[in-house]
Amino acid sequence: MSDHDHVDQSRAAGPVTADDLADGVRLVVALLRQPAALAADWSRPAGTLDWSCWETAEHLADDLFSYAAQLGPQAPPAATHVPFVWRQDAPGKPSNVIFAEREGGPAGMVQVLEACGALHVAMVRTASPQARAFHVFGTTDPEGSAAMGLVELFAHADDLALGLGLDWKAPAAICARVLRRLFPEVPTAVDPWATLLWATGRGELPGRERLTRWRWDSVPR
Template structure:
């Protein structure tokens, strides 16, 4: 979790990092009992099924932003995002309920693979719109990893599922997207949870507002 003085020497976030995050998340969520997906996801207002759809939608949307020959810099690729219920996530991607949890996780895995492919093939000079700052392929990979790690935490919370992603992976995305977060707060994973408003740390109350900086 380098500070600004070290940030120029940070290790880059890669497509392999994103592929690892999605694989670990899917492997963990496959161990969840089939009857828990309607339960609330952590502190979110969504249930676990909706949260998995939202995560799939994030990964798909980030891939789509990098897709056009000249990606838009002033807004998102204009898919229709809509909620299935008041207060639910507004998604372009929805899983077929009849396919059950296995189908839901297949959608998640496929959406992750789309972003992995786009990060691998897009020019490093590509820039595309995001509300937290116009970003590059590495930035979209890092955003996809953060979404994957913290929303898997949301879904796993309360289920007794072991979910602690690799420290070096958390450290790289913290350095890329949260360069203002001090390096000595805690280990990388609890620091990422704190940076995204999910927990408090000694001397650092839980954040009530947060955002990353996706700019290259």
Template sequence: MTADDLEEAVRLAVETLGRAPADAWDGKAGTLEWTCWETAEHLADDLFAYAVQLGLTTPPLDDYVPFALESRRPGGPKNTVHADREAGPAGLMQVLQTSGALLAAMVRTAPPDARAHHVFGPADAESSAAMGLVETLVHVHDIAEGLGLTWAPPAGLCARVLDRIFPDAPRAADPWTALLWATGRAELPGRPRLTKWRWYNDPASYPS
């Protein structure tokens, strides 16, 4: 998993979501309880958070960097990053793109021993890129579903994410469908839809 992979995913995300009508963003994002706008802000916030967490020279591996979090409505996502509604969807896409660029830059420049705190285990630069890819691929799926857009990310990106942080996901299935299954968004033949799921940042913690 590389910064180039992350940049490709964010570029495709912005291109896809940029085709949505300006008045469609307040509808629900797929099966989530958030709106499409809120989910895009949440995605930008994830990318920002992974970047800043990786930037600590002495990371607190038991906690997150204490940026203030705010939900703009009851039940909405708690984010540090919010887009100015007056800037419209084009401004929202700028916020998303720059958050992705920040994480890509940190992935490129982080020293080999850098580790970022996460509930799914300490993340090095490669797993931080993989986390950003998971967030991008699946949340754009949610948003695109709500906006009535088609989102079909490259199979190679999906396969590399599965290989890096989803060691227990099926490999015989289509990689995109397998990633949706691994994140509780799809069923696979012979496998029920997951109601709880996780990834593994550290290869040493992969289930046997």
């Protein structure tokens, strides 16, 4: 039985780490670098989102960059984001700092995503445990930032896999650590990947209504 299907609780124990985040970036980049992914139509909707696959991948890259940036200042703002200029191309589209050149195609988009992921991993590794980063779901610490990045990576990888016609399943042990850090109230006796999809409004769980609104709790434990 693989890590995708079963979680050894001793493996799932412990904090979310920079290594977990690096693994998440690597797995999602590998998913999107498959020949079938690069040859697909990235203008198609990403799963159930109103965004295209291109816009979703761009949003994911922007999330990772933004989470890295929030950890950068020595005195992070307590009440708002670091004041980069964000741009929205049209109503209902993502508001981003990061945009990828269209001329670079899907391969270029994946490279932008990988670079932003590397920045986030580096900041989680090097930030003081006392560092704090603003987020509307709770000003967080480096561990919480890593967990937030992994939620974005894994949930949007699911959106992209649906849109691009790919198979995708996130590693259960990392999902379990992320759930414990950001979603402490969710069921623990169910497959962690299925639970993470449910917790982000993307799936069903037995005996639970599908979520139409959701949020994590990123404050330090």
